[in-house]
Amino acid sequence: MSSGITTPQGFAAAGVTAGLKASGTSDLALVQNLGPTYAAAAVFTSNRVQAAPVRWSRQVADGTLRAVVLNSGGANACTGEPGMADAARMAELTAAALDCPVDEVAVCSTGLIGERLPMPLLEAGIPAAAAALSADGGTAAATAIMTTDTVAKQASHSGPGWSIGGMAKGAGMLAPGLATMLVVLTTDAVIDADALQGSLSAACRRTFDRIDSDGCMSTNDSVLLLSSGASGITVDAAEFTEALTAVCHDLGQQLLTDAEGAAHDIAVEVVGAGSETDALEVARSITASNLFKCAIFGRDPNWGRALAALGTTDAAFDPDRVDVSFNGVMVCRAGGIGEDRGLVDLAPRAVHVLVDLHAGGETATVWTNDLTYDYVKENAEYST
Amino acid sequence: MSSGITTPQGFAAAGVTAGLKASGTSDLALVQNLGPTYAAAAVFTSNRVQAAPVRWSRQVADGTLRAVVLNSGGANACTGEPGMADAARMAELTAAALDCPVDEVAVCSTGLIGERLPMPLLEAGIPAAAAALSADGGTAAATAIMTTDTVAKQASHSGPGWSIGGMAKGAGMLAPGLATMLVVLTTDAVIDADALQGSLSAACRRTFDRIDSDGCMSTNDSVLLLSSGASGITVDAAEFTEALTAVCHDLGQQLLTDAEGAAHDIAVEVVGAGSETDALEVARSITASNLFKCAIFGRDPNWGRALAALGTTDAAFDPDRVDVSFNGVMVCRAGGIGEDRGLVDLAPRAVHVLVDLHAGGETATVWTNDLTYDYVKENAEYST
Numbered sequence: 001m002s003s004g005i006t007t008p009q010g011f012a013a014a015g016v017t018a019g020l021k022a023s024g025t026s027d028l029a030l031v032q033n034l035g036p037t038y039a040a041a042a043v044f045t046s047n048r049v050q051a052a053p054v055r056w057s058r059q060v061a062d063g064t065l066r067a068v069v070l071n072s073g074g075a076n077a078c079t080g081e082p083g084m085a086d087a088a089r090m091a092e093l094t095a096a097a098l099d100c101p102v103d104e105v106a107v108c109s110t111g112l113i114g115e116r117l118p119m120p121l122l123e124a125g126i127p128a129a130a131a132a133l134s135a136d137g138g139t140a141a142a143t144a145i146m147t148t149d150t151v152a153k154q155a156s157h158s159g160p161g162w163s164i165g166g167m168a169k170g171a172g173m174l175a176p177g178l179a180t181m182l183v184v185l186t187t188d189a190v191i192d193a194d195a196l197q198g199s200l201s202a203a204c205r206r207t208f209d210r211i212d213s214d215g216c217m218s219t220n221d222s223v224l225l226l227s228s229g230a231s232g233i234t235v236d237a238a239e240f241t242e243a244l245t246a247v248c249h250d251l252g253q254q255l256l257t258d259a260e261g262a263a264h265d266i267a268v269e270v271v272g273a274g275s276e277t278d279a280l281e282v283a284r285s286i287t288a289s290n291l292f293k294c295a296i297f298g299r300d301p302n303w304g305r306a307l308a309a310l311g312t313t314d315a316a317f318d319p320d321r322v323d324v325s326f327n328g329v330m331v332c333r334a335g336g337i338g339e340d341r342g343l344v345d346l347a348p349r350a351v352h353v354l355v356d357l358h359a360g361g362e363t364a365t366v367w368t369n370d371l372t373y374d375y376v377k378e379n380a381e382y383s384t
Numbered sequence: 385m386s387s388g389i390t391t392p393q394g395f396a397a398a399g400v401t402a403g404l405k406a407s408g409t410s411d412l413a414l415v416q417n418l419g420p421t422y423a424a425a426a427v428f429t430s431n432r433v434q435a436a437p438v439r440w441s442r443q444v445a446d447g448t449l450r451a452v453v454l455n456s457g458g459a460n461a462c463t464g465e466p467g468m469a470d471a472a473r474m475a476e477l478t479a480a481a482l483d484c485p486v487d488e489v490a491v492c493s494t495g496l497i498g499e500r501l502p503m504p505l506l507e508a509g510i511p512a513a514a515a516a517l518s519a520d521g522g523t524a525a526a527t528a529i530m531t532t533d534t535v536a537k538q539a540s541h542s543g544p545g546w547s548i549g550g551m552a553k554g555a556g557m558l559a560p561g562l563a564t565m566l567v568v569l570t571t572d573a574v575i576d577a578d579a580l581q582g583s584l585s586a587a588c589r590r591t592f593d594r595i596d597s598d599g600c601m602s603t604n605d606s607v608l609l610l611s612s613g614a615s616g617i618t619v620d621a622a623e624f625t626e627a628l629t630a631v632c633h634d635l636g637q638q639l640l641t642d643a644e645g646a647a648h649d650i651a652v653e654v655v656g657a658g659s660e661t662d663a664l665e666v667a668r669s670i671t672a673s674n675l676f677k678c679a680i681f682g683r684d685p686n687w688g689r690a691l692a693a694l695g696t697t698d699a700a701f702d703p704d705r706v707d708v709s710f711n712g713v714m715v716c717r718a719g720g721i722g723e724d725r726g727l728v729d730l731a732p733r734a735v736h737v738l739v740d741l742h743a744g745g746e747t748a749t750v751w752t753n754d755l756t757y758d759y760v761k762e763n764a765e766y767s768t
Contacts, residue, residue, distance in 0.1 A: 049695030049703045049719070078691055080704070080720035113688025114721055290674065290755075291763050298764030304497025307462055311433030319433045320464070335433070336464035337498055371674075373757050379675050380682030 004138035004154030007165035008188035010034045010228025013137035015144030018125025020073030020111075020118060028122070029070040029141035030129040031184055032098055037229035040065035041197035042106070043204045045221035051077030052087040053107040057222060060091070063193035065226055066100040068184055069093075069126060070108040070145050072169070075220050077113040086117050093123065097130035108182045108222050110147055110169060142167035145182055148378060149258055155250035157243045162189040162231040164243055168251040181208070181255055183223040185247065188231035191240060199241040200225045207248035210280075210366045211256055212287045223248075256367050257349075261374030264296050264351050269365045272356040278315035279364035282355060285309040286366075293371035299346035301326035306353065307335070317357040325354040388522030388538030391549035392572035394418045394612025397521035399528030402509025404457030404495075404502060412506070413454040413525035414513040415568055416482055421613035424449035425581035426490070427588045429605035435461030436471040437491040441606060444475070447577035449610055450488040452568055453478040453510060454529050456553070458495040458502070459604050470501050477507065481514035492566045492606050494531055494553060526551035529566055532762060534642055539634035541627045546573040546615040548627055552635040565592065565639055567607040569631065572615035575624060583625040584609045591632035594664075594750045595640055596671045607632075640751050641733075645758025648680050648735050653749045656740040662699035663748035666739060669693040670750075677755035683730035685710035690737065691719070701741040709738040 006013050011033060018028040033040075042061035044054050053076055069090050076083050087107050095102040109117070132140075142152040146169055153168040170181025185200070204223055225244075256265050268286045273279035286292055289309040295302035303324040311319065324332035326344045333339075351370075369375075390397050395417060402412040417424075426445035428438050437460055453474050460467050471491050479486040493501070516524075526536035530553055537552040554565025569584070588607055609628075640649050652670045657663035670676055673693040679686035687708040695703065708716035710728045717723075735754075753759075 047692060047695035048697075049691045075688075078688055078716065078720055080718070083720075113686075113692065114716070116721075290759075294760050294763035297760065300764070302497075304459075304462055307433045308431060308497065311431035313432075332462065332498070334464070336462055336467075337500075371760055371763075373760055375674075376678050376681065376755055376757055376760060379678035379755075380684070 002136040002138055004142050004156065004167045005031055005165045005184055005186045006136055006138035007156040008163045008186045008228060008230070010188050010230025011186045012133040012135055013141040014129045014132035014134065015137065015140030016125060016129045016132050018071070019121045020071060026140065026144035027071055027073045028125045028129050029144040030094065030133060031068040031141060031226070032133055033066055033226045033228050035228055035230070037190065037227060038064045038066055038104065039191065039193040039196050039227040041193065041200040041225040043200055043223040049078065051075055051109060051220040052079055052083035053109045054220060054222060055084060056087040056091060057106040057108065060103045061106055061224065064104055065106055065224065066104040067094055067098055068106045068108065068224055070182060071117070071122065072110050072145050072147050074109060074111040074115060074117045075113045076109040076117050077220055079114070079116055082116060086119055089119060090122060090126065093126040097127045106224055110145065110182055110220055138165065138167065145169040148260055151258055153251055153254040153258070155247045157247050159235065159243060162233045162235055163187065164247050166247045166251050168255055170255045181221055183208070183251060185223070185225040185244070187227045188229065189227060189233060189235040189240060190229045190231070191227055191235060195237045196225055196227055199237060199244050202241050203245040203248045206245055207252045211252050212284060212366055212368045252367070256369060259369045260378040261372045262369035263372050264349055264370040266296055266351045266353060266368050266370065267365055268353045268355065268368065269363065270355045270357065271363045272358045272360060273362040274316040274360035276362045276364055279362050280366065281313045282310045282315050282357065283364050283366035285313045286353065287368035290371055293368065296346060296351055297370040297372045301331050301341045301344040301346060303332040306355065307332065310355065315357065317359045321358040323356040327352055386520040386522055388526050388540065388551045389415055389549045389568055389570045390520055390522035391540040392547045392570045392612060392614065394572050394614025395570045396517040396519055397525040398513045398516035398518065399521065399524030400509060400513045400516050402455070403505045404455060410524065410528035411455055411457045412509045412513050413528040414478065414517060415452045415525060415610070416517055417450050417610045417612050419612055419614070421574065421611060422448045422450055422488065423575065423577040423580050423611040425577065425584040425609045427584055427607045433462065435459055435493060435604040436463055436467035437493045438604060438606060439468060440471040440475060441490040441492065444487045445490055445608065448488055449490055449608065450484040451478055451482055452490045452492065452608055454492040454566060455501070455506065456494050456529050456531050458493060458499060459497045460493040460501050461497040461604055463498070463500055466500060470503055473503060474506060474510065477510040481511045490608055494529065494566055494604055522549065522551065529553040532644055537635055537638040537642070539631045541631050543619065543627060546617045546619055547571065548631050550631050550635050552639055554639045565605055567592070567635060569607070569609040569628070571611050572613065573611060573617060573619040573624060574613040574615065575611055575619060579621045580609055580611055583621060583628050586625050587629040587632045590629055591636045595636050596668060596750055596752045636751070640753060643753045644762040645756045646753035647756050648733055648754040650680055650735040650737060650752050650754065651749055652737045652739065652752065653747065654739045654741065655747045656742045656744060657746040658700040658744035660746045660748055663746050664750065665697045666694045666699045666741065667748050667750035669697045670737065671752035674755055677752065680730065680735055681754040681756045685715050685725045685728040685730060687716040690739065691716065694739065699741065701743045705742040707740040711736055
């Protein structure tokens, strides 16, 4: 059975080895929308330093896409005009192989920043990927975009007669500001480009934008959504957004669970906030604290570090009313000492931190990982 | 010869063991201003979650201070009304021992957040510290305020007939937003409280406020400056500010060099900025990047991570014009690939990263450390 991006009808995908990675594993993926319609939506990194493929894809993702070509083994970021030409050439090679307009081909790259792509390998690889396209190529594509990921990440949702599929890669440099990884989503629902964009923006805002693995925002992040309309079924926009959000949430949690060197997946839920903005700011301040993240690695319910982090925000709250619970144990009550911290079990991978600001009725959750030896090891050794 | 806070005339200090630390090392310090004048200035953490001693000292540090009592082994933070009463009691005990007004005694505490202080130990310890006060007690006081510090930190400046002395403690949770550690500064120059405060604010803004070891802002940070006027020499405010800034810079660099688990001291200097605010924002974005800090630990001049960080700022710059040098080698030129990164030697502890935005004539430097296994280890194990 087909999975991920080839779950919906009207899509073909492939993943092949072009030779970009020293490891010799697959490194080039292709996704083709077979129609009958070609509506598309996109969300890109808000980093002002944007990789060449992001600059290219921003130009072409204006409501219609026939294909996406993605490579691992090189980010093509900070490569200047030659890098822009390389990204354009990847689109040209794809358009030629698929006989479609070049301005309907998006390009995504991931890997080390500041090095040119080995274009001769892509000149040969892209036609090979096109020849390998198949209706059950989703897993091959999801595998080819992996970098330090240890598993391929796919998700899908099945509605009555229609579906959504998705793949993602990302194992570090996951931070808010949008997208923070490469994601391709597909659907065979009949839905126009404006509605697609509205659904994608809404889904990203509540999922990928609320993951903060290490506070570092990438130069290459892209989330692309392609609709083939092949099911012939028109789907209500609200229903579609809800389903898309579920798929994005699923992929986002897979990204966190596979984040570089992480030993715990941490959900920081803020309740009782005066506004959703306040709830988000408080949650983000805690998920960004290295000291807090080290404490979780050490299985220490160190609520003082959570309070120190939220004290740096502008959110409305009274420090003397804040409650903080770790895995259900309220270790901080009214800004002071609560239950015995020895009652908290932080051995399980999943950690739930609940912060009640007692300042209103709004809420938000941000997901992060702990800070571990292995995170440092992977990121100290990655490019050397 | 006396050093640190007892370098200036008119001060006595002590450091004793009250028994707050399991290690049995000294943990209680006292600083007394013997006059003839008692002008004082203070800067406190901007964290909204403030420890009881910070709340107390904010109330009393209104231009006049006779003494400062400092303990390690417990932060007295997030301890509610009982914690406030404990801080006040520390001031009362000190005032009684020194026969001075209680509202002229500042209190500083450092250690674990969220636990009450063992007051019976302080009831006995503070009179003992008062009995130990001496004109060469600076080093004993600087030693008693250490937590995970591995060395006592002192500095001094000698002007013609007058001097400034200082001591500091801090080995983690060093971040901008002010102060970020405990610091006591003394001078025997004749200078009024308003001028003292102006000099202290100016000095902190360019020194302690530009250190960012780990992005985490403490609940207890305090910088106190006491003037005895004992030299009888009136010093020009600008001259005093310059000397004070030098002493604060010296102490700040000592804090960084002793920061928990650090293997490199990193100066991120931003030049060519449109404003000092822009230069600071860019420098802070890089010093806050875990990926960048891991790369330095791995001796990797990963300029892509520096560019990814500065791309998250609102500073004025064109990504295609930015230059980045590591220890004098311009590895990124005009936003793209520059000199061979193999030419960069990151073996020495001191690392200089120079970012030229080519957007103006302003500059700023922020200092940080690398992110290492030992940082994670110390902060995962600290309170368990």
